[in-house]
Amino acid sequence: MQQIDYLSELVGQYPHVVLMGDMNCQADSPEMQQLRTRTGLISSGCPIPSYPSWNPTRRIDHILVSPSIAIEETRVLNHAYSDHLPVAMMISLPESFGLDSANDLPGCRTAA
Numbered sequence: 229m230q231q232i233d234y235l236s237e238l239v240g241q242y243p244h245v246v247l248m249g250d251m252n253c254q255a256d257s258p259e260m261q262q263l264r265t266r267t268g269l270i271s272s273g274c275p276i277p278s279y280p281s282w283n284p285t286r287r288i289d290h291i292l293v294s295p296s297i298a299i300e301e302t303r304v305l306n307h308a309y310s311d312h313l314p315v316a317m318m319i320s321l322p323e324s325f326g327l328d329s330a331n332d333l334p335g336c337r338t339a340a
Contacts, residue, residue, distance in 0.1 A: 232259055236266040244325055245269065248291040250279075250312060255287055263292070270295055272302035278315055281308035291317045296324075 253259045269292035277284040300318040
């Protein structure tokens with residue numbers, strides 16, 4: 229749980245956060261529950277497993293975001309470049325984020 233404590237402290241320093249990676253635990257694990265409780269981050273709830281890539285049965289790859297970030301879409305891509313399938317998320321950033329040209333970048337837009 230030291231890693232959860234460290235991530236919680238780190239995430240708490242920023243108003244808008246995207247945290248992603250191989251967490252090595254299921255979404256309903258005590259570790260993930262503690263992380264969500266301590267940080268306020270939300271998960272997409274994508275039910276599709278991504279590990280192992282050759283026969284996915286486990287959901288241990290996660291993307292969590294601050295409540296200020298709108299989740300538009302989450303999916304697991306069918307590209308087996310490693311032992312995990314990639315998890316992708318389309319998000320909308322709050323206008324207060326301050327990316328002047330975000331709407332001009334591929335895959336980036338601010339929420340209206």
